[in-house]
Amino acid sequence: MSLEEIAWIANLSVTSFCRYFKLMAKKTYYDFLIEIRISHACKLLVENLLPTEVICFECGFNNVSNFYRHFKKVTDMTPLEYKKRYLHSKVAVGF
Numbered sequence: 001m002s003l004e005e006i007a008w009i010a011n012l013s014v015t016s017f018c019r020y021f022k023l024m025a026k027k028t029y030y031d032f033l034i035e036i037r038i039s040h041a042c043k044l045l046v047e048n049l050l051p052t053e054v055i056c057f058e059c060g061f062n063n064v065s066n067f068y069r070h071f072k073k074v075t076d077m078t079p080l081e082y083k084k085r086y087l088h089s090k091v092a093v094g095f
Contacts, residue, residue, distance in 0.1 A: 038074040046086045052079045
């Protein structure tokens with residue numbers, strides 16, 4: 001869903017919607033969208049069914065390097081580090 005569509009649904013101009021969203025959410029709509037995409041990527045990574053490159057495109061990123069950059073920014077680790085940490089904590093708990 002594009003920013004224009006969301007602004008239209010909210011019956012606001014794009015500029016007004018962005019201003020209102022940032023005021024209410026304390027982050028830009030773009031940053032919020034990236035966090036949602038990364039959250040979905042984290043879920044797919046721990047399911048361990050798809051390669052990271054496929055997950056990248058599945059979550060709406062257009063290239064792998066962009067995905068890695070945003071993933072690292074949001075989670076403070078690479079997708080591989082995230083997957084290893086999850087699998088390690090799963091083993092430590094005894095699942």
